[in-house]
Every structure is written in structure tokens, then in C-alpha cells.
Amino acid sequence: MKKNIFKYQQILCSFLIILLVCASIFSFPSTNVFSAIGDKPTILIGTPVSNAVLNTSDVVITGTYTDDNVQKDGLLFTAYDNEVKISDSTTNVEEWNIVENDTEKTWTFSTILTEGTHNLSIEIKEIPPAEETMSANQSVTITINKTRPFIIETGILLPDNTILVGEDLTRVPLEAKIKITVADDQPMLQLLNKIEATTNPYNPINVMVGTKQISGTSEIKELGNQSGMYKYDIFFTPDSNQLDWKLNTTYVVYIDSLLMDDANNPLYTKSYKFTTRSDMRESDNPHGHYIAKTNMCAACHSTHEGSPNTLAGNSYKDKFKDELQADQSSNYCMACHDGTMNAPIIDQIDKKYHHNNPAEYTESGTNELKQAESCTSCHNPHSGWSEENQNLLKDHYVYKHKEAHPEKGLETLTVDSLETSCISCHEDDTIYDRDKYPDVVYEVFSYNKSITAEGAKSTKITDPNSQTINDYSLCLRCHSMDKNKNIEKYYLQTNSGHYFTIPEGKQTNDDGSKLNGPIPCAECHDTHGSNNIKLLREQFGNIKTEDAFNKSEGDWIPSEERNFCRKCHNKSIEIYGRAAEFKEINGDGDIIGHRTIEDKDVRCSTCHGGESKTFIEAAHSPGKLPK
Structure with missing residues (x-):
């Protein structure tokens, strides 16, 4: 009997144990239920590695995560940049890709970042309800340094x-x-x-x-x-x-x-x-070759019927534009260069305005065109084509004599062939031979632009006490201190918003240009002609845009001045690797500092025109205002 009771007790104990185990199994919470019980989630950043330098703004950050408590739908991923939230996987779904399968748990976050250093932090967090939200995060520091082609x-x-x-x-x-x-x-x-x-x-x-x-x-x-x-x-x-x-x-x-x-x-x-090119042989070129082929002179000069001084032939007195009233030398050039002869047609010839013929825009002005400048002011018609001087630009020889000879008319030691022809004293024209006379300095007046301009200051070869910008010497011959519209003095000012400097430690600007000085004239002006006053360009920068600048007549009023400046200062036009900006204070485009002016019709030169407060100074050497 006792044995049976003991046996029953054993069976009962075993049954109670099995019952307790089963109760425990069936009462344990499922992993599909949100809970804060269990191990904390973890997150790791795989790429990019810390301190990486990326050359693109399109940044993709990838990594892995773990969380045995919940599935991915129960997790929130959040990205911070320098402790400021920039995205999360619920609000910005398109920026996140969360993958969960039997073999891996990964995440990918895609975003666009500005240039500079970014301390990025990625946080993983279990979504409530939970008595205590469980989370983890990891950080990585990267630098965006875009090197554009x-x-x-x-x-x-x-x-x-x-x-x-x-x-x-x-x-x-x-x-x-x-x-x-x-x-x-x-x-x-x-x-x-x-x-x-x-x-x-x-x-x-x-x-x-x-x-x-x-x-x-x-x-x-x-x-x-x-x-x-x-x-x-x-x-x-x-x-x-x-x-x-x-x-x-x-x-x-x-x-x-x-x-x-x-x-x-x-x-x-x-x-x-x-x-x-023209459809002619090199030997037929009317420019140059005068010693080798003397009948070249007859192309422009008439020995017996020519006018005094130049012997310019009467047969070439054709006007290419009556209203220009150009001098005879221009007429002779345009007899061939107007498109009617076998010679390149002058670029921009069909434009309304040409060099040095601005209209009178005063209240009493009649809008009549002035005398046009001669082609020979910038070009040497006697020069032959060469790689050094493809456009036959004005050139000259400068020689410093060892001693003066007043009896021969040599009052000063330095002689410029533009002022005094060397052959007026030297009958032998080999004086122009630089191999025979290495001390003779030969200079082609330059008109360099964005690709070739360097903008460095240089000493004038005719005056060692004065400086100029040789890259723009063709323009500065006239627009200089001793002539008219003195641009040279503005170009020599280094404290100018239009004075570019190559970034420290680099050989060029970000766009590959070598400009380390004032902005080239050609950035704002079309030399041969324009439909705008002041020969201002219609397109600025180096791209074709629909937003052209048009100012064909009328007074240069403040709103037009601002419109001109903002054709480049619009945060999008890039020159020399930089986009010019201005600061706005509201959606109407008001510029900071103008908000107290009731009519808001303020010239840029009011603040940026230097001591003169003029547009000519503001355009060529705009003053920098305190930040």
C-alpha cells in the first residue's frame, strides 16, 4: 500500500512539474510584441569611415544593426548633423533603406550635404509603447571637399x-x-x-x-x-x-x-x-610681307591719287555704317572686313553701339552717335599673322639708349616706337631685329580673358616708376592715368571685390584659371560692339542663359545699375570658381542696408563706389563692406 502511495506521489509530482513548465512556455512574451525587456539594440556605421574626405555632396551612409526584441517596423532610425536632426526613417522614408532577413540586418541613409566638416550621428530607437525606450547611436566625422572637373x-x-x-x-x-x-x-x-x-x-x-x-x-x-x-x-x-x-x-x-x-x-x-581663316594663300595676305612683296602697299595706298599724309587710296572710301562717321583708316579696313570681301567679318558689326561711339543720354541729349575710334588704335595693319599676335594687335618697340643726343632730337634715353619711329634716326630697319639688338624690348599690347588672364601687376617698360596690368594693356593704353576714364588706377587697387586671389596653397583658382588680380575687361564688355550702352555684354559668365541684360538707351538710373550688377551677383553665375552673392532680407529681394530707404531705389555705387561714389569705381574696384 505504501509503495502505491509513493508511486502516486511521484506521478503527481512529475505531472505538476510538466504543468509548470508548460505554463511557463505558453505565458512567455512573443518577440513580436513591443517591449523594453531584453538586450539593447546596437548600431554600427560601415561606410564612410571616420575622417573620410568625400568629393561629392551626395552622401550615402551604410551600416548594420541588431535588435532581438522587435522587428524593423518597431524601430526608428534618426540622423543628426552636428547634433541637429536632419532626417528620420518615419518622416523621410525615401532617404532610408532598412533590410532585415535571416542572414543580415542593414540600413542605408542617403542625403545631400554642403561642403565642410560634418559630425554625423545615426541613432536607432525602439518605438514605444515601452516603459523605458531602448536606443543606441554611433557617430562618424566626414569632410565634404568637392573637387569639380x-x-x-x-x-x-x-x-x-x-x-x-x-x-x-x-x-x-x-x-x-x-x-x-x-x-x-x-x-x-x-x-x-x-x-x-x-x-x-x-x-x-x-x-x-x-x-x-x-x-x-x-x-x-x-x-x-x-x-x-x-x-x-x-x-x-x-x-x-x-x-x-x-x-x-x-x-x-x-x-x-x-x-x-x-x-x-x-x-x-x-x-x-x-x-x-580667309580663302587666300599666305603670300596673298594684305597684312605684312611688305619687304618681300612691295606691291602689297597698293592694297590700301595709292601713290598718285592718295590723300596727304597716308596716301590712302580714294577707291576704298566706302562707309560700312554712315552713322558712325568713322575716320578714313576705319573705312579702308571695313572695305574688306564688312563681309563683302575675302576677309573675316568683324565680330559684333551688326550691333547698335561700337567702340567710342556712345550716345548722349543727358536730358538734353539727342541720342546721336559720336565719332568712332579708328581700328588702328588697337590693331597694327602692317603686322603679319603670328601665333604670338594672331589678332594683329597694336605692338611697339622700346629701347633705352646709353646717352641722349639732343642734336639728333633724342632728348630722353627711353624711346617708344609708338611715339617716335626708330627709323626716323636709324636708316637701317634691322634696328627691329631683336637677335641683333637684344636690349630692344618688343611688346604686343594684350587683351587677355578668363582662360589666359593672370592679372599680375607689372612695371611699365616705358616708365619704371609706374605700374600697370599687362594682361589688359591694350585697354589700359587709353583707359589709364594720363588719358581718359581712368580704369588703371582702380585695377591697381587690391582691396577690391573684383580683385581675385588664388586660394592659399593652390596653383590655380578652383576652376583652373590663373587669375590673381583684377577681373578682365571682357567679363563685362564686348569690345567690337554691343546693343547695350557702355558696350556692356548681354550674356555674363561662361554659359548661355535666357536671362540677358538689356540696356539699349535711356539714363543710367539706379534700378538699371542694380539690375546690371545682379546679373552676376545672383548666387548662380560662376567666374573663376566662385559664385557672386548678395544678401537678401525678404522674398522681395531687398538687399540688406536698403530696407530703411522708402523707395528702395539705391545705386550699388552708393555703398560700393569707394571715395568717388561712382559707378565706374564700383564696377571696376567695388569696395568691400564690413561683414
Whole structure:
């Protein structure tokens, strides 16, 4: 009996144990239920690594996480930048990709960041309800330093495979190819593939004549890694069977502003001009070759019927524009350069205004055009074409004699051939031979632009006590301290908003340009002609835009001045690697400092015009205001 009772007790105990175990199993909470009980979640950042330097604003951060308590729908991911919340996986769903499967738990966060250093923190948190929310986070510090692709060289590839480098190139044959060289700190495989595509290939070079675009094809050549930069030559071959591709014509080359590198950084773009050649042999060129072929003189001079002094021939007294009332030398130039003869037509000849013929815009003005400046003020018609001086710009020789000879008319030691011809004293014209007379200084007056301008100060070769900017010497010959509209004195001021300096530690500006001085004249003016007063350009920067500047008549009132300045100071037009800005205070575009002016019609020169408070100073050497 006792044995049976003991046996029953054993069975009962076993049953109670099994019952307790089952009760425990069936009463344990499921992992699908939100709870703060259990291990805390963890999160790790895989890429980018800490202290990484990225050259793109498009940043992708990836990592892994763990949480045994809840599924991914029960988690909130939040991103902070310098402790400021910038995104979370509930509000900004499109920026997050959370993956949970049997083998891994990963997350990806995509965002756009500005240049500079960012301390990014990614937080993982269990979503309530929970008595105590469980969370974890990890941080990474990265720097955004975008190195955008830029143009390091422009030019023309001639049929004999020689290259003309620069801007405003002339005598370009129709069989030539337009060439640009771009550089980036990373390989540009995306660009390479787009240009070499067999279907719908990409053409990053746009060649324009007026409003018409020249059709053609592009090709690209890898130059490899050179001094830490990946370089590519891009060539454009115009279609030869189109009416707009012809001789004696000036074309403008624009580089597509949408050209991107593999990190989607846009190109710092450029634009430049070139002119196709005449259909003549080199020996038939009316400019130069006078010693070798004396009958060249007869192209412009008539021995027996010419006017006094110049013997300019009567047969060439054709007006290219009656209203210009140009002097005779201009008339003779335009007899060929107006498009009626076998000579390049002058760029912008069809514009309303030309150099030195501004209209009178005073209240009593009649809007009549003034005397036009002579072509020979800037060009030397007796000079032959050369790579050094393709546009036949004015040039001169300067020689410093060892002693004066008053009896021969030599009052000063330094003689400038522009003022006194060397052959007035030296019968032998070999005085111009620089090999024979190495002390003779020869100078072509420069008119450099954004691609070639460096803007450095230099000592005048005719006056060692004075300085100038040689890159713009063609303009500053007239717009100087001893002549009119003194731009030179403004260009010598370094405390100017238009005085560019190359960033410390770099060889060039961010866009590859070498400008380390005042802004080139050509950034604001079209030399040969414009539909705007002051020969102001209609398009600014290096891209084609629909937002043109138009000021064809009327007084230069404050609102027009502000409109002109804001064509560049609009946070989008880039020159020399920088976008000019201004500060607004409201949606109406009011500029800080103008809000107390009732009519808001204030000139930029009021604050930026220096001591003179004039627009001419504000435009050429705008004063910097305290920040």
C-alpha cells in the first residue's frame, strides 16, 4: 500500500512539474510584441569611415544593426548633423533603406550635404509603447571637399596635328577640330562612356554663330593621371556640309554646364571665341610681307591719287555704317572686313553701339552717335599673322639708349616706337631685329580673358616708376592715368571685390584659371560692339542663359545699375570658381542696408563706389563692406 502511495506521489509530482513548465512556455512574451525587456539594440556605421574626405555632396551612409526584441517596423532610425536632426526613417522614408532577413540586418541613409566638416550621428530607437525606450547611436566625422572637373586648356587642332592654344584664335581652317582639355581628381568614366556611346552619344561642346548652333560630333581621348589629376582631351568636329560653317566667321564655343564627373559634380565651364581663316594663300595676305612683296602697299595706298599724309587710296572710301562717321583708316579696313570681301567679318558689326561711339543720354541729349575710334588704335595693319599676335594687335618697340643726343632730337634715353619711329634716326630697319639688338624690348599690347588672364601687376617698360596690368594693356593704353576714364588706377587697387586671389596653397583658382588680380575687361564688355550702352555684354559668365541684360538707351538710373550688377551677383553665375552673392532680407529681394530707404531705389555705387561714389569705381574696384 505504501509503495502505491509513493508511486502516486511521484506521478503527481512529475505531472505538476510538466504543468509548470508548460505554463511557463505558453505565458512567455512573443518577440513580436513591443517591449523594453531584453538586450539593447546596437548600431554600427560601415561606410564612410571616420575622417573620410568625400568629393561629392551626395552622401550615402551604410551600416548594420541588431535588435532581438522587435522587428524593423518597431524601430526608428534618426540622423543628426552636428547634433541637429536632419532626417528620420518615419518622416523621410525615401532617404532610408532598412533590410532585415535571416542572414543580415542593414540600413542605408542617403542625403545631400554642403561642403565642410560634418559630425554625423545615426541613432536607432525602439518605438514605444515601452516603459523605458531602448536606443543606441554611433557617430562618424566626414569632410565634404568637392573637387569639380575644370578646363585646363582650350584650343584648335589643325589638320597637320599641330595645336593652337588660347582664346580669340584666328585663321582657323574649316577642317580643324575644336579642342578642350578637362581635368578631375578622379577618373571620369561616366563622361567617357557617354561620349563614346554608339546610341545617342553625348556632345559637351556647343559651337554657336549668333543664335545658331553648329552640328558636329565629339570624341574623347584619355590622357591618364598626370600630377594627381585625370585629364581628357575632348574634340569637336563640325559637319562640313552645313551652311553656317564657313570662312571669315567668328564662332563662340560654350562647354556644356551639365557636364558631370562620376560623383555628379558639375564642370566649371568656360567659353571662348575663334575665327575661321580667309580663302587666300599666305603670300596673298594684305597684312605684312611688305619687304618681300612691295606691291602689297597698293592694297590700301595709292601713290598718285592718295590723300596727304597716308596716301590712302580714294577707291576704298566706302562707309560700312554712315552713322558712325568713322575716320578714313576705319573705312579702308571695313572695305574688306564688312563681309563683302575675302576677309573675316568683324565680330559684333551688326550691333547698335561700337567702340567710342556712345550716345548722349543727358536730358538734353539727342541720342546721336559720336565719332568712332579708328581700328588702328588697337590693331597694327602692317603686322603679319603670328601665333604670338594672331589678332594683329597694336605692338611697339622700346629701347633705352646709353646717352641722349639732343642734336639728333633724342632728348630722353627711353624711346617708344609708338611715339617716335626708330627709323626716323636709324636708316637701317634691322634696328627691329631683336637677335641683333637684344636690349630692344618688343611688346604686343594684350587683351587677355578668363582662360589666359593672370592679372599680375607689372612695371611699365616705358616708365619704371609706374605700374600697370599687362594682361589688359591694350585697354589700359587709353583707359589709364594720363588719358581718359581712368580704369588703371582702380585695377591697381587690391582691396577690391573684383580683385581675385588664388586660394592659399593652390596653383590655380578652383576652376583652373590663373587669375590673381583684377577681373578682365571682357567679363563685362564686348569690345567690337554691343546693343547695350557702355558696350556692356548681354550674356555674363561662361554659359548661355535666357536671362540677358538689356540696356539699349535711356539714363543710367539706379534700378538699371542694380539690375546690371545682379546679373552676376545672383548666387548662380560662376567666374573663376566662385559664385557672386548678395544678401537678401525678404522674398522681395531687398538687399540688406536698403530696407530703411522708402523707395528702395539705391545705386550699388552708393555703398560700393569707394571715395568717388561712382559707378565706374564700383564696377571696376567695388569696395568691400564690413561683414
